[in-house]
Amino acid sequence: MGHPRRRTVAAIAAASMWLTVGAVGAQEVKHYRFAYDQPKTTGYGIVGDIFNDKLKALSKGTMVIDQYPGAQLGQEPQVLQLVKSGDVEFCISSSANAATLSPQAGVMSMHFLFRSEAHLVKALADPEVSRAVKGMIADTVQGARVIALSTLGLRNMYSKREIRKIEDMKGLKVRVQATPTEDTMFPAYGSQIVHMPFGSVYTSLQTGVVDVAENGVNVYLANKHYEVAPVLSITEHEANNSLIWISDKLWNSLTPEQQGWVQAAADEVNRNEPAKAVELEHQSQDKLKSIGVKVVTDVDKSGFTAIADPYLDKLSKDLGPHAEKIKNLIRAIN
Numbered sequence: 001m002g003h004p005r006r007r008t009v010a011a012i013a014a015a016s017m018w019l020t021v022g023a024v025g026a027q028e029v030k031h032y033r034f035a036y037d038q039p040k041t042t043g044y045g046i047v048g049d050i051f052n053d054k055l056k057a058l059s060k061g062t063m064v065i066d067q068y069p070g071a072q073l074g075q076e077p078q079v080l081q082l083v084k085s086g087d088v089e090f091c092i093s094s095s096a097n098a099a100t101l102s103p104q105a106g107v108m109s110m111h112f113l114f115r116s117e118a119h120l121v122k123a124l125a126d127p128e129v130s131r132a133v134k135g136m137i138a139d140t141v142q143g144a145r146v147i148a149l150s151t152l153g154l155r156n157m158y159s160k161r162e163i164r165k166i167e168d169m170k171g172l173k174v175r176v177q178a179t180p181t182e183d184t185m186f187p188a189y190g191s192q193i194v195h196m197p198f199g200s201v202y203t204s205l206q207t208g209v210v211d212v213a214e215n216g217v218n219v220y221l222a223n224k225h226y227e228v229a230p231v232l233s234i235t236e237h238e239a240n241n242s243l244i245w246i247s248d249k250l251w252n253s254l255t256p257e258q259q260g261w262v263q264a265a266a267d268e269v270n271r272n273e274p275a276k277a278v279e280l281e282h283q284s285q286d287k288l289k290s291i292g293v294k295v296v297t298d299v300d301k302s303g304f305t306a307i308a309d310p311y312l313d314k315l316s317k318d319l320g321p322h323a324e325k326i327k328n329l330i331r332a333i334n
Helices: 003-027 043-058 076-084 103-109 117-124 127-140 180-188 198-207 217-222 248-253 256-290 302-319 321-332
Strands: 030-035 063-068 090-094 144-159 173-176 192-195 212-215 231-247 294-296
Touching: 030 043, 030 076, 043 063, 043 090, 043 144, 043 231, 043 256, 063 256, 076 090, 076 144, 076 231, 103 127, 103 180, 103 231, 103 302, 103 321, 117 127, 117 144, 117 231, 117 256, 127 144, 127 321, 144 217, 144 248, 144 256, 173 180, 173 198, 180 192, 180 302, 198 212, 212 231, 217 231, 217 256, 231 248, 231 256, 231 302, 256 294, 302 321
Parallel strands: 030 063, 030 090, 173 192, 173 212, 231 294
Antiparallel strands: 090 231, 144 212, 144 231
């Protein structure tokens, strides 16, 4: 008389088989969080879009990136910790914030390391430079790895006043990124440094807590910093470089084929984003001029470079062998 029970077992088995098949079907598309602290309209959005489009194409739609711009998941130093712990899968960080995990990453934001926008684009898209940075992170950081480099162009100073030459910096309070490089260079120019998260810069310029901030042209535009600091001086003192990170937790859970797709999508970013970002900088400068922002393009950089140049060798050496290697590779690119 055991037949009904057997039938029930068979029915349960069949049902659970259907559940399994259903679950596999639902798992086919995986969504990953990709966090960054700038608006989507910046070069960070260009990174996210190139990466997502390529990864989606290679994975035939099974791997999808959900972008979380504007520091929705936290400021960069916090998000880097979340990537290390595996709570966020991907993020972009500035090289300066990367230096909170790997001090040698500070080499990427050394002053006047890049001679021009053309030099920056060429250097960042260079596979050797990219390999050297990945190697540095692999050696010095646990829990996360770097899969590509990108840039938001060169950084410039903005204020309520013009900065046409190094003498104009004297005694001014400048908001800088918290790296040994910045802490050394701005005082060498005669300024005082102030550290604060990016999100506090607008109010600090407005209230006079700082006199000057510095960033890329598009970042200045997108975050409306021109409202409180209407003079942009094109100092091009350092690059706004960034690293694209993946958590080891995710990387180690992927098949070799999936890892290949992720790296190929990252390589696409590395090759194509720098030129696009610089193009965006030029469009942003035109836009700023059209809304009445004063753009000082004829800054005399000679006083700055005279101070900065000797520091290039000294600081990279102090940072360590990876930093020195990266500096030499970048300087050698013509």
